[in-house]
Amino acid sequence: MEQESKIDYITLILYFILVVFGFMCIYSSSSGDGTFVPNLSTNYGKQVLWIVISLVLGAAMFLIDVRFFEVFSYAIYGLWIGLLILVMFLGREVNGARSWFELGGFRLQPAEFAKFGVALALSRYIGDMDVNMRKLRNQIISGGLISLPFLLIVLQGDAGSGLVFLALVLVLYREGLSGLVLIIGVAVLTLSVLTIAYGGVPVGIAVFLICGVITAFTYTNPAFLRRLVLVFVGAIGLILSVQFFFDNILQAHQQVRIEVMLGLKEDPQGYGYNVNQSMIAIGSGGFSGKGYLKGTQTKGDFVPEQHTDFIFTSVGEEFGWVGTSTVVVVFVLLLLRIVYLAERQKNKFSRVYAYCVLSIMFFHVLINIGMTINLAPVIGIPLPFFSYGGSSMISFSMLLFFLLRLDANRENELDSINY
Amino acid sequence: MSVDQNRSRVIGGVIVMCGLILVIRLFYLQVVSDTYAQKSDRISKRIVTEYPDRGLITDRHGKLIVFNADAYDLTVSMPMYSRSFDTTTFCTLLRITPEEFVQMMGKAKKTAYNGKAVFKKNLTTPEFARIQEGIYQFRDFQIETHSDRKYSMAIAAHTLGYVAEISKNELERDASEYYDAGEYIGKSGLEQFYEEQLRGIKGRQHYMVNNIGQIKERVNGGKDDIRAFPGMPMEISMDAALQAYGEELMQGKTGSIVAIEPSTGEILAMVTSPGYDPNDFAIKNLSHNYPKLAVDPSKPLLNRAVAAQYPPGSVFKLIMALIGLEEGVLTENTHFSCHGGFHKGSLTVRCHPHPGFPDLKYSIQTSCNAYYCNAFREILHQDKFKNIEEGYNNWRNYLVNFGLGSRLGVDINQEQGGNVPTAQYFHKIHGENSWSYIRIISLSIGQGELLLTPLQMANVAAIIANRGYFFTPHFARLIDGKNTIPEQFKTKHQTGVSDYNFATVVDAMAAVFSGGTAAGARIPGIEMCGKTGTVQNPHGENHSMFIAFAPRDNPKIAIATVVENAGYGSTYAAPISALMMEKYLRPDTTSSRMDLYNRMTGKTATHTTAHQADTSHGAGE
Structure with missing residues (x-):
């Protein structure tokens, strides 16, 4: 009834x-x-x-x-x-x-209407009782559902509308995706911004020094050190790829927009x-x-x-x-x-x-x-x-x-x- | 599920936190910081200034001398609204090169004020027509109209003065904050002195503009707007015809003429030569002509009538006689002997040949030097004075009362005060009170340290014409149709010499025309009184000087004329003065002395003609 x-x-x-x-x-x-x-x-x-x-x-x-x-x-x-x-x-x-x-x-x-479709598809997929966001397979499929429209819209030249779909990571988090993903996300964002703002070399040196200081206090714990090395390598890799992405992939107007937003450029008559x-x-x-x-x-x-x-x-x-x-x-x-x-x-x-x-x-x-x-x-x-x-x-x-x-x-x- | 429930709280927390960040950031932007409000006003409001017409200037008979004509400036909004700008079309329109454009733009940026700057000043009429046609394509550029000065007669440039763009210094000194950069202000002459009356009140309209600089509507419905109010018209004391005549007479000579109406102190004519055409200093011509005239070695920008200072020479003997009479040390019948000059010990002040025992009247008529050397002794060394300082100060005080030794305060700029040395000055040179009239004997005949401006000399003539008083010489007559001229021009200044003491001196001055040094300049039918002076000039030929007034009774005009390097006073200064007085008293008839007129205007003042009428009177003048 x-x-x-x-x-x-x-x-x-x-x-x-x-x-x-x-x-x-x-x-x-x-x-x-x-x-x-x-x-x-x-x-x-x-x-x-x-x-x-x-x-x-x-x-x-x-x-x-x-x-x-x-x-x-x-x-x-x-x-x-x-x-x-x-x-x-x-x-x-x-x-x-x-x-x-x-x-x-x-x-x-x-792209506006695609949101509804993606929301439905993602809900349908995750809504399945068998799907568990802690499983890698489910994570990949969910990520795929989100990434496909994202990539298509980026290809149209409308990166802004595409980025919206990445916000759906929040749904995955609610449904069990590790919070580490979000923390890594924030760390990646911070490091990227710093790299664009100050250049790859100084940020790389800063990361190296911080890791060095942490090592000095924790060198007795080999498990932690292994992770630290992993973080360090990841960070350096990120810095390099952000630098490459910013300099070579982004178009000039996109670079300027980001620079203006970060306060690196005064451009009151231009972008x-x-x-x-x-x-x-x-x-x-x-x-x-x-x-x-x-x-x-x-x-x-x-x-x-x-x-x-x-x-x-x-x-x-x-x-x-x-x-x-x-x-x-x-x-x-x-x-x-x-x-x-x-x-x-x-x-x-x-x-x-x-x-x-x-x-x-x-x-x-x-x-x-x-x-x-x-x-x-x-x-x-x-x-x-x-x-x-x-x-x-x-x-x-x-x-x-x-x-x-x-x-x-x-x-x-x-x-x-x-x- | 409890872990996931927690996650919903984390998500809720993130949402609230982000909301807080936005609200705080907005609070900072909107409430704490005021830079954006200022920027908003700057880009979305525009103040349109409406410039009033400057006051018209007419002469004492109501003849229009100075009026207005429109002039055009090309202005540019700063910063510019346009995000893209077609430089090529713009340069074609203005007929300038891109390099010139960059240069002019750079200059405009530096002088920008209140959201705009002058890009090109004073467009010529064809430029105005051409630019007007195409300027609408460039919304940042506008043609602004302001009024420029025009002159019905090319006379009295120094007196009228000129108007030009306000300087940085003037802007900083402008306590009333009336002016904006790029605006115009009276720079000299009457334009400067009566700037506040002449300028009027400029109007201000506040408009809202849109992103392409178009005016949308009035701010506050126009409540804050001010309407422009035209400048006050001024009637000045100058007689334009007399002024023009004086300038004609002085053509080719160096010097000046000042003519005053004795009963009021109103200046009837003030001629300085060499001069320039006031139209040369109209706003649109100024930048072209000013540099040329400023470096001209004949100094055409110097208003000699008020700024040049000369020893008065024999003209000074009039003042000496008056002081002697007032002090009671001279009478009409006081005689002093003169045998080719004044002799005292090793000192000799030479005099020209004349009958040997002149009385007061004859001493003026013949301009005897020895007489005044003696008179000086009598004036300075009276029994009532304890020392030379007291005697000297008593004498000097008369001079100060005659308006000498400091500026009279005429209502145009450049005025100098001349020089009458103080007792302290001589104390320093000769020692405290250890000097006598002998040490300063040259003062007695108007030489030495004494310096007078032509204006002061004319004022002395006015004092004698008035028999004892003067009004500060001035040009202002009516402002805005009312007698609202500055109070200082309405105050009668007494000299302390009694009116009955003037009779002998006036008699003598009349004799100067009837049978003295100015006999050759006599005008039939007008009883003129005058005194010649010839001032020794260490740099060259003597300066020719003359002061006079006419008619003898109830005088209408007092005059002083200085012609530099022209020899004797009788040669040029006296005839010019006589012609001027004739012109003023009989404005509508041609001169009865065309011979004098022709001689004055036909030849330039050179020493070859210097001895025609009065060689007999010699160097004592």
Whole structure:
């Protein structure tokens, strides 16, 4: 006997807060002269359409059989992988990346929708009772599911969107992957940043000296020394490969973006222009902002891509710190709510899926807001529910609404389905 | 599952921590640091300055002398809004080479102020037309209009002064912080002295601009904006026709003329020669002409009328006579003998041949040296003085009251004060009170350490015309149509010489025209009073000097003329003064002395003609 479905209203309310606030900011940054033209000639007019489509699709989630997506998860994954390949040949090049299909006046970014497919496939795979993330085989397959879209999107020239998938490591961690992986991840990141910032040689020498000092105190423990040597060799290898990767693989504009982010380069008129303008807009907002529709930077179109990737600058300028911290708090509450929802699922598929949604959204929020305040490199990924754009609005809504659907149905999902 | 439950807490913790990092970072950017707010103002707001028209200047009869014309500067936003810039098209538009562009841009960057810099100043009319056509493609560049000075008559350049870009020093000294770099300010003459009245109030409009520098709307709905207010018009005391006439008379000579209305102290004409055309110093011509004129050895930029200092020579005898009369040591009937000069021990002050026993009036008329050597003794060594210092200071005090020895305070720059040595000066040279009139005898005939400016000499003429007082000479007459000239020009200065003591001196000065050293410059129908002077010049030919006023009763004009290296006072200075006075008193008729006019304008002052009318009066002048 199926129990009555119950939507998690807290999530829904947080969702609506973000959508409405986001729409206000899009209105401000794309027109903001006080008139409202409700048609598709304006960005905010189109955004209304995206919101309506998202809500319709979200409602549809509750009409389709809850098992539909679970059953067809690999098929959906395959479909989007196919589209990701196709877009490389048929896509339209925008900002150096061939990652958009153009249909009529509308553009569709398969990478945005691929998230849903990957989330489904990963949930389906890990959701299998026999899969254990402590097993190497399962780790490799999970990693493969994540890496395939990542590589395809990187090949399109849109490394930023691709990196999102790496956030799914968080799901693997929750499902049993050793925490060491995350620690190594952080160590690798730190060492990479230091290498780019100070060059391979000094960082290598520093690593050597630190290892030497540790050896001096622990040389009586041969087991530890063996590991230390391993760490040392690994570190040196990493430094060399980062140096090689940065100098020879990355394109010039990517190098500059990373250097600007690390504060190694002042480039206020070049690649650093966006970040500089973004910081000015946010920083000039002060405690309580310049007032809605009164942002001088927003009105003057000083921030490039403001209605899409840099929508947060509009919040910062017009609503000040009160506005920005409110947005951050709402996102943190939403993310924590998703963790809570995940943990109350009785079914592994649902839980893993919830963590997939969490990981993807967390990455987007952290990197998007981080890049507007120069804490992260500028990779063109949108702020969920906030940024202008149909692809991201619809895909994030579908991600979230399917989670709500699963959650509403959790009492009926005591076990995974047997296929 | 408990391990995995823990992991959910780790994940929750990471989320909260990242959120905190963002909030803290945002707090720093938005609340703690104010650099971004400043940057925001700088790039999203633009102050548009509206420059008012500078005040017009008219002469005492309301004739317009100085007015305004538009001038154009090409300015550039600094830093530039454009992220890419088509240098080739821009250089073609301006007809400059890329090297020149780089150089001009570098200069603009250095002088940038308040978000903009002048890229090219004072476009010529064809340049303006050409650049105006194409400049819209370069949103960082704008043509700014400001007003430049124009002159209806090419006269009185030194008096009017000029306007030019404010210097770094002036900017630093500008306590009111009115000026921005690149703006214009009165640099000399009346333009400088009455800068505050003439400049007006510049307007300021605050606009919001967008990322391509287009003006969007007013900040605060225009509440902080200031409207431009034009400069006040000024009527000055100069008689433009008289000034022009004086400049014509002085053409080719070195020296100056100062003419004053005695009853008010208003300066009617101030001629300095060599001079220059005021149009040469209009903003658009200044940079071209200034360097040339500044190094010209004839010093055309020097306003000799106020800045040159000469020993007054025989002109000084008038003051000596007045002091003697006021002190009671001379009377109308005081005679001193003169046999070819003044003799005392080994000292001789030579005099030219004249009847041997002159009285006061004749001593002025014939300019006797010996008379004033004796008078000096009588003035300095009276019984009432304990020592020479007291006597000297008493004498000197009169000179100070006559406006000598320090600046009069005329309302144009460059003024010098001349020199009247102090008693201390002679104490130092000759020892404390161990000197007498003999040691300083040359002062008695206007030589030695005495120095006067032509302005001071004209003021002495005005004092005598007024019989005892003067107003500080000045140009300002009406400011903004009202008599709001500075108070110091409305104060009557008494000299301490009683009016009845002037009668003899005035009589004698009239005799200078009727039968004395200036007889040759007499103008029929106008009773003029004057005194010639010939000042020995160690560097060359003597300087010709003359002071005068007319008419004798109720005088309308007092004048001093100095012609350098022109010999006797009677040769050039007296005729020029007479012609000037005639011109002022009879503005609408041609000169009754065309012979003098022709001689003054037809020939340059050289010594070959120096002895025509008055050789008989000789070196004592």
